[in-house]
Amino acid sequence: xxxxxxxxxxxxxxxxxxxxxxxxxxxxxxxxxxxxxxxxxxxxxxxxxxxxxxxxxxxxxxxxxxxxxxxxxxxxxxxxxxxxxxxxxxxxxxxxxxxxxxxxxxxxxxxxxxxxxxxxxxxxxxxxxxxxxxxxxxxxxxxxxxxxxxxxxxxxxxxxxxxxxxxxxxxxxxxxxxxxxxxxxxxxxxxxxxxxxxxxxxxxxxxxxxxxxxxxxxxxxxx
Amino acid sequence: xxxxxxxxxxxxxxxxxxxxxxxxxxxxxxxxxxxxxxxxxxxxxxxxxxxxxxxxxxxxxxxxxxxxxxxxxxxxxxxxxxxxxxxxxxxxxxxxxxxxxxxxxxxxxxxxxxxxxxxxxxxxxxxxxxxxxxxxxxxxxxxxxxxxxxxxxxxxxxxxxxxxxxxxxxxxxxxxxxxxxxxxxxxxxxxxxxxxxxxxxxxxxxxxxxxxxxxxxxxxxxxxxxxxxxxxxxxxxxxxxxxxxxxxxxxxxxxxxxxxxxxxxxxxxxxxxxxxxxxxxxxxxxxxxxxxxxxxxxxxxxxxxxxxxxxxxxxxxxxxxxxxxxxxxxxxxxxxxxxxxxxxxxxxxxxxxxxxxxxxxxxxxxxxxxxxxxxxxxxxxxxxxxxxxxxxxxxxxxxxxxxxxxxxxxxxxxxxxxxxxxxxxxxxxxxxxxxxxxx
Amino acid sequence: xxxxxxxxxxxxxxxxxxxxxxxxxxxxxxxxxxxxxxxxxxxxxxxxxxxxxxxxxxxxxxxxxxxxxxxxxxxxxxxxxxxxxxxxxxxxxxxxxxxxxxxxxxxxxxxxxxxxxxxxxxxxxxxxxxxxxxxxxxxxxxxxxxxxxxxxxxxxxxxxxxxxxxxxxxxxxxxxxxxxxxxx
Ligand code: SF4
Numbered sequence: 001x002x003x004x005x006x007x008x009x010x011x012x013x014x015x016x017x018x019x020x021x022x023x024x025x026x027x028x029x030x031x032x033x034x035x036x037x038x039x040x041x042x043x044x045x046x047x048x049x050x051x052x053x054x055x056x057x058x059x060x061x062x063x064x065x066x067x068x069x070x071x072x073x074x075x076x077x078x079x080x081x082x083x084x085x086x087x088x089x090x091x092x093x094x095x096x097x098x099x100x101x102x103x104x105x106x107x108x109x110x111x112x113x114x115x116x117x118x119x120x121x122x123x124x125x126x127x128x129x130x131x132x133x134x135x136x137x138x139x140x141x142x143x144x145x146x147x148x149x150x151x152x153x154x155x156x157x158x159x160x161x162x163x164x165x166x167x168x169x170x171x172x173x174x175x176x177x178x179x180x181x182x183x184x185x186x187x188x189x190x191x192x193x194x195x196x197x198x199x200x201x202x203x204x205x206x207x208x209x210x211x212x213x214x215x216x217x218x219x220x221x222x223x
Numbered sequence: 224x225x226x227x228x229x230x231x232x233x234x235x236x237x238x239x240x241x242x243x244x245x246x247x248x249x250x251x252x253x254x255x256x257x258x259x260x261x262x263x264x265x266x267x268x269x270x271x272x273x274x275x276x277x278x279x280x281x282x283x284x285x286x287x288x289x290x291x292x293x294x295x296x297x298x299x300x301x302x303x304x305x306x307x308x309x310x311x312x313x314x315x316x317x318x319x320x321x322x323x324x325x326x327x328x329x330x331x332x333x334x335x336x337x338x339x340x341x342x343x344x345x346x347x348x349x350x351x352x353x354x355x356x357x358x359x360x361x362x363x364x365x366x367x368x369x370x371x372x373x374x375x376x377x378x379x380x381x382x383x384x385x386x387x388x389x390x391x392x393x394x395x396x397x398x399x400x401x402x403x404x405x406x407x408x409x410x411x412x413x414x415x416x417x418x419x420x421x422x423x424x425x426x427x428x429x430x431x432x433x434x435x436x437x438x439x440x441x442x443x444x445x446x447x448x449x450x451x452x453x454x455x456x457x458x459x460x461x462x463x464x465x466x467x468x469x470x471x472x473x474x475x476x477x478x479x480x481x482x483x484x485x486x487x488x489x490x491x492x493x494x495x496x497x498x499x500x501x502x503x504x505x506x507x508x509x510x511x512x513x514x515x516x517x518x519x520x521x522x523x524x525x526x527x528x529x530x531x532x533x534x535x536x537x538x539x540x541x542x543x544x545x546x547x548x549x550x551x552x553x554x555x556x557x558x559x560x561x562x563x564x565x566x567x568x569x570x571x572x573x574x575x576x577x578x579x580x581x582x583x584x585x586x587x588x589x590x591x592x593x594x595x596x597x598x599x600x601x602x603x604x605x606x607x608x609x610x611x612x613x614x615x616x617x618x619x620x621x622x623x624x625x626x627x628x629x630x631x632x633x634x635x636x637x638x639x640x641x642x643x644x645x646x647x648x649x650x651x652x653x654x655x656x657x658x659x660x661x662x
Numbered sequence: 663x664x665x666x667x668x669x670x671x672x673x674x675x676x677x678x679x680x681x682x683x684x685x686x687x688x689x690x691x692x693x694x695x696x697x698x699x700x701x702x703x704x705x706x707x708x709x710x711x712x713x714x715x716x717x718x719x720x721x722x723x724x725x726x727x728x729x730x731x732x733x734x735x736x737x738x739x740x741x742x743x744x745x746x747x748x749x750x751x752x753x754x755x756x757x758x759x760x761x762x763x764x765x766x767x768x769x770x771x772x773x774x775x776x777x778x779x780x781x782x783x784x785x786x787x788x789x790x791x792x793x794x795x796x797x798x799x800x801x802x803x804x805x806x807x808x809x810x811x812x813x814x815x816x817x818x819x820x821x822x823x824x825x826x827x828x829x830x831x832x833x834x835x836x837x838x839x840x841x842x843x844x845x846x
Contacts (some may be wrong), residue, residue, distance in 0.1 A: 036593060051445060075593050076338050095828050104467045108629065110609045110622035112594075126598045127624070129482070131467075134488055138596060159470030162632050180616050185295035185661055187741045188774070195620075201774050259762035267745055268695060270724040275697055276740060296742045315771070322699035368702070394706075403797055405699055419839055600817035658698050661739075 035117075039074040046135060047072075047079045052079075053101055057094040063087065073140075080125070080138040088141055089151040095128060095139070096156055103128035103137060104152065108163035112173035113145075113197045121145035122171055126153070126160075144174065145196075152178035170195035226526070259283075267296040271376045274657030278634070278646075285642045290635045291566040297661040305621045309587030310336055311548065311616055315408045321625060321659030322405060323368050326361040327601040329410035330354050332621070334491065335597040335610035336412040339590050349537040350414035351492040356427075357409065359523040360601075363434070364393040364515045365602040370441055373651035375514070376452045377454050377460045385440045392430050392437075399423055402559040413541035416559065417552045423543075424531055431524050437629050438520055446517070455509040459649025462507050469636065470629040473604025474519070475653060478511035485600035497529050509652035512557060516654075519602075526625040546588050549580040587616040603654055627659040669795055679817045686730075686756065687809040688718045693729035693753065697736025700795045701762040704735045709785070709797035720804060725795060726752040731808070732785070733801075737765035738778045750785045758788045758812065770794060 055065035068091060069084035084131050085092050095103045106171060107127040114121055120142035127138050141150055152175035154161050164175045165184040172193040175181055183190060192199055231240045266277035277293035296330040301320055305313045317332045337343045372384025394404045400423055401407040401416070409416050431505040445451045461471065476483055482501040486494045502518035504511035540547045549569075553562040569577040592614040600606040604626030613619040630653045637653065638646035667673060683747075696704055705764050708714045708722060723729040726749045738746055755794070764770035768788045769779035782788060788811065789805040816824050 060256065076341065076595050078595055080594075091462060094486075103469055105472075107470060107598075107607055108624045110624075112611050112619075112620045125594070125596075127607060127609065129605075131483055131488075136489075136596065136598075157470070158468045161631060162628065162688075165626075183295075185298040185741075187295070194300065197773070199303075201303060201307050267742065268749055270694055275699075295832055296739060296745070297737065298739050298741065298776045299698075299772050300774040301772070303776075304772060304774050319771075320701060322702060372705075387706055387713070391709075391711045403705065404797065475761055618845065 014092060015098075017024075036073045036080075041072075041164060043072065043074055043079070044079070046133075047074065050101060050135075050137065053098055054091070054094055057098045057101075058087075058090070061094070063090065074115075078136070078138065080140050082140050082142070085143055085150050087143045088139070089153060089156065089210070090151045091139065092126075092156045095137075101130065103130045103131045103135075105129040105131065106157035106160050109160060109167050111167045111173060111195070113171060113195070115197050117128050119192075121146045122148050122173060124150065124167060124171075148173045149176055150174075151176050152181075154178055169193070172196070207219040227456040228437050230263055230412075235615065246259055251419060252324040258555070260288075261371045261598050262421045267293070269362045272600075273372060273376070273650055274561055276631070276650075276660075277656055280643065280646070282643070286641055287638055287641055287646050290638045290646065292631060292634045294631065294657070294660050299658075300662060302621055302623070305618050307617065309616050310590055310618060311587060313621065314411055315406075317621075317623070318408050319404050319658070320662050321601070321606075321627065321656045323365045323656050323658075324361055324601050324603070324606075325362050325405065325407055325486075326410060327409065327599055327606050328356045330358060330492075331597055331599045331606050331608045331623075332610070333410050333412045333602075335598070335621075336590060337598055338595045339593050339610060339612050340412070340546065340588075341591075342413065342543065342546065345414060345541050345543065346414055347492075347538045347541065349418075350539045350541075351536075352530050353415050353419070353539060355494065355497075356527060356534075357415075359526040359530065359587055360393050360396060360427075362523045362602045363438075363520050363527075364390045364397075366520050367393075367438075368511070369516055369654040371603070372444075373654070374445070376647050376651045377451075379445065379451065381444060381454075382441055385437075386499070389434060389437050392434060396415070396423070396427055396430055399426060400554075402554050411540070411548060413543070413548070414539050416548070417554060418539045419534075420554055424534070427527065427531060429525050435521075435524055438517075442517055445513070452465055452510065454644075454648050455513060455564060455652065456506075457508050457510075457646045458641065459509040459512075460507050460650050461637050462634055467638055469633050471526065471604070471633050473600075473602070473626050474502075474512045474515040475501060475630055475633070480505035485598060485605060489598070491597075491599060493533075496533065497526055497533075499526055505589040509648050512654075540562075544579070545583075549576070549583050576589075589614065589616055590618075598624075600625055600640055603656070603659070623659075623662060625659040625662065627655040627657070637661065665715060679820070680813070682817060683813040683815050686815075687812040689718050690731045690758075690805070690809070690812075691721045691723050691729045692731040692733050693726045693749065694722045694724055695732050695734050695749065697734070697738065697742065698765065700735035700766070703795040704733060704801065707801050710747075712798040712802065714802065714805075717802065717805060719794075726750075727754060729753055730757045731760060732757065733760045733762050734766040734781050734785075734787075735762040737763075737770065737772060738781050738784070739776050740778060743778050743784050746781065747784050755771055758808060759785050760789045760791060760808060761787045762791045762801060762804070766792070767792060782802060783817070796833065 008206050058065050058068055066211055068087040069081055069085055070084055070223065073080040073082065107129055109124050109126050112123045114123060120172045122143045123140055124136055125140045127136065129136055133191060143150055150173060152164055156166065162184060164178055167173050168175060168181050170187055170193055182188065186194065231238050238254065258374060261282045263282055264281045266272040267275040272278060273577045275296040279291040279293060280287055281289035301316050305316050312330060314329050317328040320328050335344060361454055367386040367390045371383040374382025397407060398404050400419055401409040436655045442585040455469055462474060463481060480503050482503050487501050499522045503520065504514050549564040551565045552559055569580050593613060594611040594615040596609050596614055597607050606626055607624035609622040610618065611620040633653060637649040706712065730753065732750060732753065761767045765772060765777065766781050769777050778784060789804050789808045791800060793800055
């Protein structure tokens with residue numbers, strides 16, 4: 001667990017200044033950006049019951065809950081379960097099918113790229129909704145950027161089909177078992193994954209005549 | 224076997240003729256005896272696809288055997304752009320996503336930012352009521368466009384004229400309050416950008432009164448109209464199971480009889496105080512969705528009236544000076560700008576106020592590390608915002624779960640097996656807005 | 663010239679160029695090329711209150727082959743650019759392009775990987791209309807300005823000469839990036 005809560009990034013100075021003759025006094029500030037810490041039980045509200053129900057269901061499937069649920073995060077009264085990537089599909093199945101959980105709707109999947117987090121660079125987050133119990137919960141999985149593979153949940157939640165294609169399009173996450181994992185929003189032959197942090201905001205070629213758009217900060221200059 | 228007009232290629236599935244315009248007769252005689260399977264590309268520039276949507280249709284005569292929607296022709300990279308601007312500037316981008324319901328985009332984003340900051344309950348009451356007021360007006364204008372364009376796509380041009388006519392009246396209110404007809408950036412983290420101008424309440428009341436009557440025009444010409452019934456009844460069938468599996472929300476879900484409306488089930492911004500009925504139908508078809516939209520227009524008109532009743536004098540921006548936009552924004556003749564008193568104060572009286580203004584406007588405020596998911600009921604369904612902060616003055620990542628995106632996914636489910644004309648009706652009843660789908 | 667005096671009343675003399683310009687400008691048929699938010703304003707312009715029909719422009723054509731004005735209303739993405747070009751190519755000459763909104767004119771606020779930074783990368787633009795979105799009145803004004811331009815358009819060999827001259831002028835222009843404007 002300690003490995004998970006370590007600092008993601010160290011920031012120095014204000015305005016991102018480095019080694020400048022900054023006399024404001026803020027130049028020496030050091031700040032560690034950390035991950036959301038794990039919550040300790042009891043979690044309060046209906047969270048305990050839900051986690052318990054999930055654990056029970058996992059045990060029935062011969063899985064150790066501690067190995068599957070890496071971390072329980074509670075932030076601003078929202079429950080997020082960090083799941084080991086090889087068990088994602090099983091967890092989703094339980095979340096949907098157990099009576100006490102019944103999260104019937106999956107509202108898609110969103111990727112986040114944390115380049116500083118070695119080996120867990122890409123996080124994907126599935127918000128789930130239970131109309132029966134009127135509850136929300138998120139499931140999160142961390143993947144290494146070198147091998148961003150995870151099981152597709154389209155067999156459990158068919159509506160995630162396009163959402164997974166979108167996450168593939170922008171983050172390069174490969175959803176194994178997806179019926180047709182192709183680019184969806186960008187042109188089919190687009191190189192790179194635009195919403196990763198190492199992809200520039202701008203400065204890409206236009207298809208027509210091979211023109212190049214300079215990045216915004218270099219677009220105009222005044223001499 | 225080739226024809227002059229249609230060059231053919233051999234594929235694993237047989238001979239494929241490629242035709243783009245030209246003489247149909249000569250092709251038909253050319254392919255005599257071949258197994259006929261027509262693949263038609265419809266869009267992305269087509270008047271009936273509800274925006275820049277591309278549909279690849281496989282036809283057997285008039286019957287649609289397979290539909291494959293192609294999207295992305297309006298992808299704007301808004302989510303990435305947000306990461307390069309500060310939290311307040313983000314509002315300007317999100318308002319341009321689903322351009323028919325800008326206030327919902329702004330509100331859901333701001334609610335996310337407020338939740339991250341932990342200030343959700345410090346947002347002043349008046350600001351919350353104003354948000355609801357604007358959102359409900361927006362819901363009306365959005366549904367009016369849905370009726371208008373839906374009507375136009377089915378050839379009911381009068382419906383379109385009525386829809387746009389009534390929408391203009393609402394845009395007048397928007398312009399009076401925010402300075403703009405569209406893309407307002409009115410809702411800001413911590414409140415709204417400015418208070419109602421003098422005379423706005425009376426104008427809104429008068430408009431609501433007028434709209435109660437004029438929106439009846441569409442009811443009168445369409446409800447029970449034989450042609451309209453013939454085009455929409457039993458068309459685009461999607462039942463509850465299909466909706467849940469595909470993550471479809473909004474009027475489409477409510478047309479299956481489920482009263483799922485986030486305003487009622489998970490109230491936000493004080494919706495629990497308002498009295499309204501969740502509109503449902505149990506027909507699961509395009510006609511039911513159309514009726515729901517009409518019903519919601521009427522309910523929203525009531526909600527606007529209630530919101531005006533709830534309006535109490537007070538601030539419209541959070542107290543906390545480290546978050547509140549420093550300038551008292553005011554609407555001038557040339558649009559929204561800093562108020563003259565504020566300029567006078569920072570330029571000639573208070574150096575500290577100037578520094579504060581400068582810091583907050585250029586650098587912005589910091590939002591603590593965290594991630595939240597917020598959702599509102601937009602005219603098209605659940606609009607969610609997944610907002611991640613890394614403890615800096617700019618969003619780390621914002622992802623929008625746009626209802627149009629999920630609902631559009633149901634196109635094959637509602638369109639396959641029917642005729643092409645029905646596909647258009649079904650698509651119009653899903654009411655996707657491509658700006659929201661592609662973001 | 664003594665010709666005018668000899669004409670019976672009710673007859674007006676003009677040049678072929680002017681007559682053609684006059685007929686062209688008063689019967690513009692726009693192709694619907696609505697893309698984003700601006701498209702909604704374009705539709706509003708065609709609807710009741712603003713009523714584009716007053717200027718002989720209401721026949722929005724869905725087929726590019728029947729249209730001679732393309733109003734690019736909205737942001738053009740990299741994916742849409744080839745489609746845009748194809749539609750432009752399908753339109754019959756003479757044809758004009760109106761870039762509606764800042765997105766179509768220059769990329770606007772979306773200075774990113776997804777949006778073409780101005781449709782003039784893809785098609786020649788005759789009229790740029792700023793605004794985000796431009797009000798319907800602005801669109802009408804832009805169209806009227808365009809009509810003025812069409813009225814004075816040359817024909818035949820004069821047109822060819824004009825094209826050569828314009829080309830010459832454009833070649834000598836500094837790229838946008840290097841222009842200094844008022845800061846020169
Ligand atoms: S210029 Fe503004 S209104 Fe027009 S398409 Fe671009 S963002 Fe939308």
